[in-house]
Amino acid sequence: MRRVCSSLSAVVLGLCLSAASAHATETGDVAKGEALFNDCKGCHMVGEGAKNRVGPHLNMLFGRKAASLEGFRYSKSLARAGANGLEWHADTLSQYIENPRSFASGTRMSYRGMKDEADRVNLLAYLRTFSDDPSNIPEADPTATGTDHTVDPEILALEGDVEYGEYLSSECTTCHQTSGGDDGIPSIVFWPEEDFVTAMHAYKDKVRPNPVMQMIAGRLNNEEIAALAAYFKDLEE
Amino acid sequence: MKLNRRSFVGAVAATTLAAPMVRAAGHGKPRVVVVGGGAGGATAARYIAKDSDGAIDVTLIEPTRTYYTCFFSNLYIGGFKSVSDIGHTYGTLASEYGINVVHDWAVGVDRDAKTVTLAGGATIGYDKLILSPGIDFIDGSVAGWDISAQNAMPHAYKAGSQSELLKAQLMAMPEGGTYMMVAPPNPYRCPPGPYERVSMVAHYLKNNNPTAKIIVADPKAKFSKQGLFEEGWNNHYAGMIDWIGEEFGGGNVEVDPGAMTVSIDGEVTKADVCNVIPAMKAGRIAEIAGVTDGNWAPVNAVDMSTKADPDVYVLGDASQQGDMPKSGFSANSQAKVCANAVRGALTGSRVFPAKFANTCWSLIETNDGVKVGATYEATDEKIAKVDGFISATGESAEVRKATYEESEGWYTGITSDMFG
Ligand SMILES: Cc1cc2nc3c(=O)[nH]c(=O)nc-3n(C[C@H](O)[C@H](O)[C@H](O)COP(=O)(O)OP(=O)(O)OC[C@H]3O[C@@H](n4cnc5c(N)ncnc54)[C@H](O)[C@@H]3O)c2cc1C
Numbered sequence: 295m296r297r298v299c300s301s302l303s304a305v306v307l308g309l310c311l312s313a314a315s316a317h318a319t320e321t322g323d324v325a326k327g328e329a330l331f332n333d334c335k336g337c338h339m340v341g342e343g344a345k346n347r348v349g350p351h352l353n354m355l356f357g358r359k360a361a362s363l364e365g366f367r368y369s370k371s372l373a374r375a376g377a378n379g380l381e382w383h384a385d386t387l388s389q390y391i392e393n394p395r396s397f398a399s400g401t402r403m404s405y406r407g408m409k410d411e412a413d414r415v416n417l418l419a420y421l422r423t424f425s426d427d428p429s430n431i432p433e434a435d436p437t438a439t440g441t442d443h444t445v446d447p448e449i450l451a452l453e454g455d456v457e458y459g460e461y462l463s464s465e466c467t468t469c470h471q472t473s474g475g476d477d478g479i480p481s482i483v484f485w486p487e488e489d490f491v492t493a494m495h496a497y498k499d500k501v502r503p504n505p506v507m508q509m510i511a512g513r514l515n516n517e518e519i520a521a522l523a524a525y526f527k528d529l530e531e
Numbered sequence: 532m533k534l535n536r537r538s539f540v541g542a543v544a545a546t547t548l549a550a551p552m553v554r555a556a557g558h559g560k561p562r563v564v565v566v567g568g569g570a571g572g573a574t575a576a577r578y579i580a581k582d583s584d585g586a587i588d589v590t591l592i593e594p595t596r597t598y599y600t601c602f603f604s605n606l607y608i609g610g611f612k613s614v615s616d617i618g619h620t621y622g623t624l625a626s627e628y629g630i631n632v633v634h635d636w637a638v639g640v641d642r643d644a645k646t647v648t649l650a651g652g653a654t655i656g657y658d659k660l661i662l663s664p665g666i667d668f669i670d671g672s673v674a675g676w677d678i679s680a681q682n683a684m685p686h687a688y689k690a691g692s693q694s695e696l697l698k699a700q701l702m703a704m705p706e707g708g709t710y711m712m713v714a715p716p717n718p719y720r721c722p723p724g725p726y727e728r729v730s731m732v733a734h735y736l737k738n739n740n741p742t743a744k745i746i747v748a749d750p751k752a753k754f755s756k757q758g759l760f761e762e763g764w765n766n767h768y769a770g771m772i773d774w775i776g777e778e779f780g781g782g783n784v785e786v787d788p789g790a791m792t793v794s795i796d797g798e799v800t801k802a803d804v805c806n807v808i809p810a811m812k813a814g815r816i817a818e819i820a821g822v823t824d825g826n827w828a829p830v831n832a833v834d835m836s837t838k839a840d841p842d843v844y845v846l847g848d849a850s851q852q853g854d855m856p857k858s859g860f861s862a863n864s865q866a867k868v869c870a871n872a873v874r875g876a877l878t879g880s881r882v883f884p885a886k887f888a889n890t891c892w893s894l895i896e897t898n899d900g901v902k903v904g905a906t907y908e909a910t911d912e913k914i915a916k917v918d919g920f921i922s923a924t925g926e927s928a929e930v931r932k933a934t935y936e937e938s939e940g941w942y943t944g945i946t947s948d949m950f951g
Binding site: 321367426428429430431432433434436437438439456457458461462464465467468469470471472473475476477478479483505506508510512513 | 578582717718722753754755756764853854855856857860863864867871881883886888889891892895900903904905906908910911912913915916917918919920921936938939940941943944945947
C-alpha cells in the first residue's frame with residue numbers, strides 16, 4: 295500500500311492534526327466518587343465482604359437486574375421494575391440517583407437525589423470499580439460513555455481525507471484483507487464511494503445486521519466514513 | 532488520486548509548523564526497535580515501516596523464525612487446523628517492508644544510553660523502543676508446578692511445541708481417561724481461551740474417546756462468555772465436562788507432575804492429561820527494561836507509551852492499559868495507534884486520535900462459533916470501554932456458522948496485517 299496523498303506535505307498536515315484529540319470521553323473521577331459515596335454509606339455497603347444493610351450491597355451492580363439480590367426485601371415498585379426487565383447500567387443508575395422517587399415512586403431509598411450530573415458520573419465511576427472488569431470479562435458493562443468520535447472539522451484537511459482514511463482503515467484491516475480476499479469476511483476494496491458510505495451508514499443505523507460492523511460503524515462520524523470511502527476506493531497494494 | 536483541498540488548509544498549516552518533533556539526534560534516520568514479533572510487535576513494525584516509506588529505520592527482534600499464533604491453536608488441538616496453518620514467518624516483513632529482522636533474544640535495555648542488548652552480544656541503539664513480549668508465567672502460582680514441569684503438565688499457552696505436546700498427550704489418553712485443566716486467575720491472555728480449549732478437547736474426545744472426562748479447576752467465580760459456553764457444553768458434550776469454580780474450591784489446587792495427580796480442595800484425582808495454565812505476568816524483558824509496576828507495564832492510553840519512559844512503549848499482553856482484554860486483536864489494534872504516534876513523533880507525520888477495538892471469536896463445536904467484542908477510547912486514566920456486543924444464547928445454527936466463518940476471515944486478515 296503506497297501513501298496516496300504525497301502531493302501534500304505530510305509534515306504540514308501532520309502538524310495541523312496533532313491537536314486533534316477533540317474527543318470528550320466521560321469516565322468519571324473514581325476518587326471524587328468515593329468521597330461522594332459517603333452520603334450513601336449509611337445504608338449501602340460496597341467492596342470486599344459487603345452485605346445487605348438498610349439498602350442492598352452494591353458489588354456487581356452494573357449489569358444486574360433490578361431487585362434481584364437474594365435475601366433482600368425490595369419495595370414492590372422496584373421488584374415490579376425488575377420483573378419488567380429493568381437492568382442497572384450507567385444510564386439507568388444515573389436516572390435513578392438523580393431523583394429516586396421520580397424513577398420509582400414507591401422506592402424505599404430515602405435519598406433526595408443527586409442533581410449534579412458530574413457528581414453522578416463520578417459516583418458511578420467509583421461504584422463501577424466493584425463490578426466485573428471488562429479486561430477480564432470483555433462483555434462486562436462499559437466504563438465510559440463514548441462520545442461520537444469527532445475530529446474538529448477545522449483539522450480535517452480534505453473532504454474524504456484520504457490520509458485520515460488510511461489511518462482509520464487500519465481498524466478495518468484487522469479483519470478485511472487489503473488484497474481483496476474474501477473468505478468469511480467480505481472484501482471492501484475498490485468500492486464506489488457512494489456504496490461504501492451507504493453501507494456504513496446502514497450499519498451505523500443498525501439497518502444491516504452484523505453486530506461487529508454495527509459497533510465499528512456506530513462510532514464513525516460522517517467525515518470518517520467519507521475518509522474511509524475515499525481511501526478504499528483507490529487502494530493500491 | 533483527486534483530493535478536494537479545503538481552502539483553509541494552507542492557513543492552518545502555516546500557523547502550526549512550530550509543533551514539537553523528536554528528531555534522531557546525531558545520527559541519520561530515526562531508529563525504532565521493536566522487541567517481540569507477535570500480534571503487537573509484528574503489526575507495529577510493519578505499520579511504521581510501511582507508512583514511513585523508508586524514513587524510519589525499523590529493527591524487529593524476535594528469537595523464533597516461525598511464529599505460531601496462539602489464536603486458532605485451540606482449533607489445532609480440536610483437529611480443525613494443522614500446525615502449519617498457524618505458523619508464520621518474517622520473510623515478507625524483511626523483503627517487502629525493509630524491516631531489519633534479527634532472530635535473537637533481547638536481554639538488556641539501557642534507557643539512559645537508549646540501547647538494547649541481544650543474547651548474541653550485539654547492542655542496538657533506538658530513538659523509540661517498542662516492547663511487545665507477550666506473557667511469562669508466575670512460578671509457584673499453581674502449587675507444585677513450575678516451568679520445569681511443562682513437559683509433564685503442559686500449559687500450551689504459548690503456541691508451537693507446547694500445543695503439539697498437549698495434542699499428542701490428548702491423543703494418547705486411555706479410553707475413558709481424565710483430562711484435567713487448571714485454569715488461570717485474572718488477568719491472563721485471551722479471557723475465553725481456556726474455555727474454547729475445553730470445547731475443542733471435548734470435540735476431540737467425543738469423536739475419539741467418548742467415555743473420557745474433562746475436569747476444570749478454576750480459581751475464578753465466573754468467566755467470559757460463560758453462558759454461551761455452558762449452553763454449548765450442554766448441547767454438544769452433555770455429561771463430559773465438570774467445571775469446578777471458586778465456590779467449590781477450584782482455586783485450592785496442588786499438582787504433582789511426577790505422580791500425575793491433582794488435588795482440588797483436598798480431593799486427589801489421577802490425571803491422564805493435565806493442562807496447567809498458571810498465573811501470568813508481562814514478558815520478562817519489560818521488567819528488565821524497568822517499565823513494569825507489579826506484574827504489568829502501565830501505559831498511557833493515547834499512544835501506549837509507558838508511564839515510566841516516554842520513549843519506551845509496551846503493547847499487547849504485557850501492557851496494563853485499562854479495559855481491553857489481553858488478545859491478539861487488542862495487541863494488533865494498540866500497535867496501530869502506537870505506530871501512528873511513533874511515526875508522528877519521529878517524522879512529524881499526522882497523528883490521529885487513538886481508537887481501539889477488539890473481537891474474540893471462540894469455536895464451541897463444528898460450525899458453532901460465538902463472539903464478544905467492544906470498542907474503546909483513550910481517556911486520561913486508561914483505555915476505557917465505550918460500547919460492545921456478545922453473541923446471544925439460543926442463536927440459530929446459521930448465525931453460529933456465519934460467526935465461525937467470520938473468524939476464519941479474521942484470522943486471514945489479522946495474520947496478513949501482521950506479516951504482510
Ligand atoms: C490458547 C489461546 C487462544 C487464543 N485465542 C485468541 C483469539 O482467538 N483471538 C485473539 O485475539 N487472541 C487470542 N489469544 C491471545 C493472543 O495470542 C495474545 O493476546 C497475543 O498473541 C498477544 O500479542 P503480544 O504481541 O502481546 O504477544 P505475543 O503474540 O505472544 O508475541 C510476543 C513475542 O515476543 C517474543 N519475545 C518475548 N520475549 C522476547 C525477548 N526478550 N526478546 C525478543 N523477543 C521476545 C516471543 O517470542 C513472541 O514471539 C489466544 C491465546 C491463547 C493462549
